[in-house]
Amino acid sequence: MTVGPLGFGRTTMKYNKVVIFGVGLIGGSFALALRRAGVVGEVVGFGRSQATLEQARQLGIIDRIGQDVAADVSDADLVLLATPVGQMAALMAQIAPHLGVYTRVTDGGSTKGDVVAAAYANMGDRASQFVPAHPIAGAEQSGAAAAKADLYIGKKVVLTPLPENSPEAIARVRHAWELCGAVVSSLTAQQHDEVFAAVSHLPHLLSFALVHDLAQRDNRDQLLSFAASGFRDFTRIAASSPEMWRDICIANRDALLGELASYMQELDVIHQALAAGDANQLQEIFSLAREVRGNWTQQ
Amino acid sequence: MTVGPLGFGRTTMKYNKVVIFGVGLIGGSFALALRRAGVVGEVVGFGRSQATLEQARQLGIIDRIGQDVAADVSDADLVLLATPVGQMAALMAQIAPHLGVYTRVTDGGSTKGDVVAAAYANMGDRASQFVPAHPIAGAEQSGAAAAKADLYIGKKVVLTPLPENSPEAIARVRHAWELCGAVVSSLTAQQHDEVFAAVSHLPHLLSFALVHDLAQRDNRDQLLSFAASGFRDFTRIAASSPEMWRDICIANRDALLGELASYMQELDVIHQALAAGDANQLQEIFSLAREVRGNWTQQ
Structure with a gap:
């Protein structure tokens, strides 16, 4: 189910399919928040621990555990990379060739210069579909069990858009974070x-x-x-x-x-x-x- | 009204007259806590600000504003020095000659080496009546209005007794802090x-x-x-x-x-x-x- 770009402006965008890599505090809360906003069709989760994924499914964070990365990112509206930053480069290389034309990618990493460098090194032209983000909502807690729908309400999210990002890509990613309740601003990755x-x-x-x-x-x-x-x-x-x-x-x-x-x-x-x-x-x-x-x- | 030493052990001691120098958070809370314990006769307050003393009286922290230091410390059971540490040396010199034989003195200073040195320098033989204390109950708030009867409950108070202190003097001061709800321990001033x-x-x-x-x-x-x-x-x-x-x-x-x-x-x-x-x-x-x-x- 591939969807075209939705109008942006006052209209609430819909995200028919959202794919989350890493269903812990950051990724799980993102999924729960978008669900609560009522803008998500299906949420698919990937991760390194089958037990965590199963827990996330039972907690209602994801609808299903993904089996085929290539297939699931090809028709996703939105992909969130919420793994540790150290795992992102490999993940980017894995997903880039399969991203749909209208699939937008964002992340939840606490540093941005390294993530941007990884995107350029591993995503090729598809880096234009990646709008980096840092949600300022860390906590000592972690894991799927700590995820909650209101984690991002009133919290800051900093986007560090790439020159290659289209205004539409930036708007779609910004809107997703805003639907989570976050206050979104932008800086360069270096800033x-x-x-x-x-x-x-x-x-x-x-x-x-x-x-x-x-x-x-x-x-x-x-x-x-x-x-x-x-x-x-x-x-x-x-x-x-x-x-x-x-x-x-x-x-x-x-x-x-x-x-x-x-x-x-x-x-x-x-x-x-x-x-x-x-x-x-x-x-x-x-x-x-x-x-x-x-x-x-x-x- | 001079009172003799009361038995210590299981009996709750009484303090017929308590004199507080500095009726802010530390001194005011000490007075309120002893009052709540029902062990105090009269509480007399001294301080540099007449307005603060008046406020303390109106808040029920002290019974009366002291007029004559010499007279009031001569028959007090307990004196608390709760001024800034920088003012204690002069205060010690002022009260030492007038302390009653059974008057015990303690303080609320956050440092102890300097307070002990000031006691030796300014109290002469009467330093034996001074049992230094540090209540670990600071807060950003200060002033008489911030004083509260439960400030010391469960908080640590560290005594740094002098070799000149009698066991009875230490016991009376320790008991007063314990009546405030504090957990009292002892260290040397240097420790x-x-x-x-x-x-x-x-x-x-x-x-x-x-x-x-x-x-x-x-x-x-x-x-x-x-x-x-x-x-x-x-x-x-x-x-x-x-x-x-x-x-x-x-x-x-x-x-x-x-x-x-x-x-x-x-x-x-x-x-x-x-x-x-x-x-x-x-x-x-x-x-x-x-x-x-x-x-x-x-x-």
Whole structure:
């Protein structure tokens, strides 16, 4: 069942067939959200774990477990790549030759420069059908059981469209994310990776580093027994997936190295101020931070 | 009305007169908690702001605003120093000559080495009546209006008794904090300051540093617009009082410099691993951090 491009504008688009690769938190929630919006015909799921796929089917996330990638992507309206980023290059190479003319592809990866490079390297001309996306809706939870229809409501999704994308392709992918309830904006892949190195990847690295530093101490149990709510919040993200964050750090290495170097310079300045007993400088640093943090509200 | 030492053990002690210096979150909540426990006769408040004292009286935190420090501490059972630590030395010098024989003194300061040094320098022999304490119940809120009777329930309070303290003095102060609902433990002042440099003071410094680093960027508004829940939790403590944290950092400078240097070495290791693209080393670091953070529960 191949469908032509639907008008865009005020009309709600329909997606007669949606194919999800990776039916975990990101992919499963995308499927549930589109279902709830009432715009999806059939949802087909692929993945590496048959048990997870079966669970997703039983939870009503997907209608059926895909058996033939080539056949299922050939007449899909929309394909979501929601696997770990490290698996996307091979997946792109696998699907590209079989994509229907009107099939649009998007992804849920947290880094974009590497995903875009993988698309160019593995999709050939079909890269024009791929509109990269980063849904800012990560959580410590993962897996199909964690998927929920309202995960994306009010959350940001950043598209990093390619110059090869048609306005229609971008609109269809944007609309799908908007139907999930997300607030969609666009950046270049490089802008995206620089921004998220600063506000997400670096804080994760710093939080892992603090816990790792304490974890190596002989008296770590005593230390942790006196840790309180400040420590709890500062280190919440140190409970994130080591594999996922390893991949993100490697994928966004250049931007993250720049942010880490900048932060280490900041600590040098603070170390010098503290060593000199310069209370005024410390107060100036803390005051600007408090002002900016106090005025910030999560959007 | 001078009262003699009450028996300790299973009997609930009474505190016929409690004097609070500084009727904000810490001092006000202490007063409210002892009141709720039904063990207090009169609560007298002193402070630098007449408006705050009046507010505390109207809120039922104190019975009356003190007029004469010497007279009020001479027959008090218990005195709490809940001012900023920077004001304690002068306060100790002011009250020491007038303390009754059975008057016990405690405090609510977040650092202990400096408070103990101030006690020795300003209280003379009367330092034996002072049992230092650190209630681990800070919050971003402050002021009398934020005080609440249940602030200390289930929270840790660390005593750092002096060799000069009698067992009876320690027991009376411990019992007062326990009546507030706190879980009381003891460390030496040096142990205390080393532990809290690691699990509290350093994380605050690191959180202030991250926000300060971003605050200086030309594109800070764009950066902050994409910050999400990881950033929110990591930087929550950067909204803390700059004055209070300036004082804590200066007061606990030596231990904090040691922790900061250790953390900067940790970042050096991570920077090298990232620059070398050493995914395995990053994963090892993140995995140990996740394991330790995942097993930690706030007590």
